[in-house]
Amino acid sequence: MAQLTFREAIARGIAQEMRRDESVVLLGEDVGAAGGVFKGTVGLLEEFGGVRVRDTPISEQAILGAAMGASMTGLRPIAEIMFSDFFAVCWDIVANEIAKSRYMTNGQMSFPLVIRSGNGGGLRFGAQHSQSVENWAMMIPGLKVVVPSNARDVIGLMAAAVRDPDPVIFLEAKALYASKMDVPDGEIVDTLGSAKVLRQGANATVVALGAMVPRALEAAEELSANGIDCTVVDVRSLVPLDTMTLLREVSATGRLFTVEENPRLCGWGAELVSIIADEIFYDLDGPIVRITTPHIPLPAADSLEDLAIPSVERIVTTIHKAMNS
């Protein structure tokens, strides 16, 4: 057991897979000597050398194009897009090329690659370096989308993503990079498409993702002091989506609250709500409530950013109000 930060867990997760499999390579801007702008790849160049850990030019299309071409010919690249907002300059490669080519070629090609990216707000970086884009990725057929919420899951889900034969978008909540937890020693391998129930309660089910998970847990603690007992589920993987666990946990309490960092429209919670409405409508005991960032570009000032992204306080008051009305 060792205490690890979220960012250290990224390097450990990648190293675990690179030691195991020669075909795993890492590429991106500043991932080598600099150890990544978020220090998520520290030590990898030293351990694996410049042939496997490659610094790239500032060419996001080239980074992802290279990852795609390498993956279709036998490598398992892990590519970094520094900030997930930058997906906008290489989205063709993601949405048109990587996501569609297996289907279009009737299964002739495989793209076992992982695209890691720093996602979301909390660092006061302003609108072009802070958006939570998990919903962009989730809506594209052919992409798997994974969002860990803690250091242990970073390692386990990274291993699962690298070993998966399909392309995986791996979103790292920037707000969590400095968070710490005790992580078991040795190999950790998780499975994609498995949500995790972190807390069990009788009154309401709170479903959260990424940086919203610790906030949902903290809110649940506060609410339980006020007599509202919440289940908290960490979605972990948007595609594949563990609807079995989610439906079961929502049925059990009859109430659903989603906590989403993405801007409101077409957030992942909206899809979940539609599934719940379709399949377990009669198990619900009250309205479904989505707690999201408003539909705005994210502001830079700390006061405004804190107002925009769901806070523990907003989660508590929203749930409290809904449960008592």
Add this chain to the structure above:
Amino acid sequence: MYRSQFALRQFEKRAYDLFLENYVKGTSHLSIGQEAIAAGVAAAMRPTDWTFATYRGHAHTLARGVPMTPVFAELMGRTNGLMAGKGGSMHLTSVEHGVMGSYAIIGAHLPIACGAAWSAQYRGTDQVAVAFFGDGSTNIGAFHEALNLAAVWKLPVIFFCENNLWMEYTRTSEVTAVANPAADRASAYGLASIIIDGNDADEVYEVTAEAIERARAGDGPSMIEAKTYRHGGHSRADPGKYRPDEELAEWLAKDPIPRYRTRLLEAGVSEDELRAIEVEVDAEVDRATEEAKLGGVPGEDLLLKDVWADGGGAWRN
């Protein structure tokens, strides 16, 4: 290479007829007039090398040895198509022949070809990737990103520009800062400026073979700009009327296929031999057309297939 060029021509002509007969739906982009390039490059490649083609990719796919029947069938949207009808004319792919996809977003496949070349370099095979693209495609960012990456990583990749003077309906020179859209950019990436006659299959073959040799030897990428012309319009329904008659006439006179035929006759190949090739190819086109038409209509069993590597399309449990 005469046979190959002639087969590409006859295939494309038949594809056009099938479009008129409504067997081929959607869109398609023919290479009539540009066959010397696909044929010459393919002749310089090994079966283990990789091609990355564009939406104008029937010729490039066939030239690597993919049989005509599955290509016709793919254009017709049949189950015996190269991708069982799931890709269509613009996405012809045959991994077993090294045809690593045909890409319909301008420029996208150039960085992807770099990735394949990187993988060959990493694994120490001596495979080479060739990416075809048009003159108009030199103005998109992916082109420049790919060239720079290939140059700094010394990747075994050949960037092959088929300069047919036109984008869709706009003359590329009207919207491009330099006269030779690929070759004049080469020096920006430390590459030699190579301009060739794209209507001469022998020249295409020789220059490509040298570039491939350099790539295999670890000497990095090359870019080749081949001057050529499409005889028809941009895509299926385009009569190409925006082009001046004299320009078309000038290029029809440089048609690569009669040119190559004359060259062979002058070199002592007999008329009978050439006729025999032509008769054989025509019979193959007829046979492939009929075989393709026999294919089934893809149904629901294919709809959700192969989104994922497990063969299915499930995004939830």
